[in-house]
Amino acid sequence: MTTPFPFFRLPRLALIPVFQQMESIDVIAFSLLSKKARNVSKIFCKFSSRNVQLTVKSDHLYICVAFEMWRQMGLKYYFNTENIPNLVNAMSQKRTFTRENSGLTASQWVELVLDVTNCESIGQMDLKGCQQFDVCDTFATLQNIGKLYIFNECINVFAKKTLEILSPVTTQIILFKIPFETREEFQTFLKSNLNYLDIHTSTFPTFKFALEDLMVTNALKLNLNDGKLNLKEINQFFKNWMENKCDPRLEHLELSTSEDVDEKNLLEGLKTVPFSRDRKRAFHYSKPLDSSSQSFSGGYDIRRTDRKKATITSGDVWGETFISFYAWP
Template identity: 85%
Template structure:
């Protein structure tokens, strides 16, 4: 039987070489253990994320953090444990999290990763599915998103809720579908103070998108 090592009880001077030997992925995984582990990780590892790409799917979240051009790190959080693929690779296992092995909800997990990597903004957010509702709680805390993409497979209800929360903090929004049920809903969205709006859609809608809709938009581009 192995006796657990009381890492957090070590004096700070002893913790410095420990964290110096840890990979970035290991530091982030360690920070998910508890609030104390999170604070210790931030003290001894001063991350400075260059770009963060967050993807939301129906069964998992995926975060890719870039520190430099050549150094990236991807982590996944699965909502439903039965959907997790067979993890035979040890490196893949270290990058995959659930509520069971982290003790965190999806929203808490995202907030913890963004906090420990000192992420002040999201470079790109892709919505490709409808996850747990609590992810919207995290969306409300995001201050800046450079690019927001709404894909065809994203359910309308989740897409509308996300746009309601994120439109004001997104520099560029791209729609591969129009998730609104009627022209009035769509025009209400277009009246928001949008910076840059791209619409790429030829799918069936309950109403026809035309130039009259563009006349009411407040988008700069």
């Protein structure tokens, strides 16, 4: 019978070199043992995470923590023991956790890892399918998400719950699927004070983003380069904006079309003022998004009934015409 080593009874000066010799993954594993172990880990090993990516899958969670450009650490939590693959690599075994070997739920595990690594924000979160709703308890504690990806594999009910919780604290939401069953439900989401919404509808061709959806969207920035609105709908949006019939919160809209575009069919019926292509302008968002500002030259200025100004620009790339709309503050 072996006698347990009294690790916590070691003096402070003895603990310092112990933690200095430990790999990051060992510190994380040690911190999972108890609340006291977590507190000791934070005292003697000052992590400073540069970027954290969280991936949610149907059978496990994956957290990748980058400390410097060249040093990162990946950890996995499997919801059910039977789902764990046969791990023969010792390093892979140390990076894998379950309810059984950690004593923690998925939600508690995520919270602990973020706490120990001093993570104040999540750079990127990928939802690729999950039925473990206790994870949402942790989502509610997150205050800053860079990019939130909703992939096709993510079940609708989990995607909707996550969007409900994280939309207010996420800079950019990228949808590869629309998890809403009805147009009314989808439009309720579009009205929810989003920051940057990026919709890729080419992956679900049965869904068609409509002009009525665009009219109610109040995201600060909206990317519909895969939305495939036709020129008539795009032109009608510009007219509606000039008549103050659109949600006023939208600052930047990006669109694309494969139709032939010229000034006549794009700007038909609009009172425009051309701006010189030799002069560059900087458009500043009301809050930092993927960038704090955008620079462009040329374009056409239009004015709304309340005298608010917007600029329309367009350009061709590989057979597609990309159109940008900027509503100036």
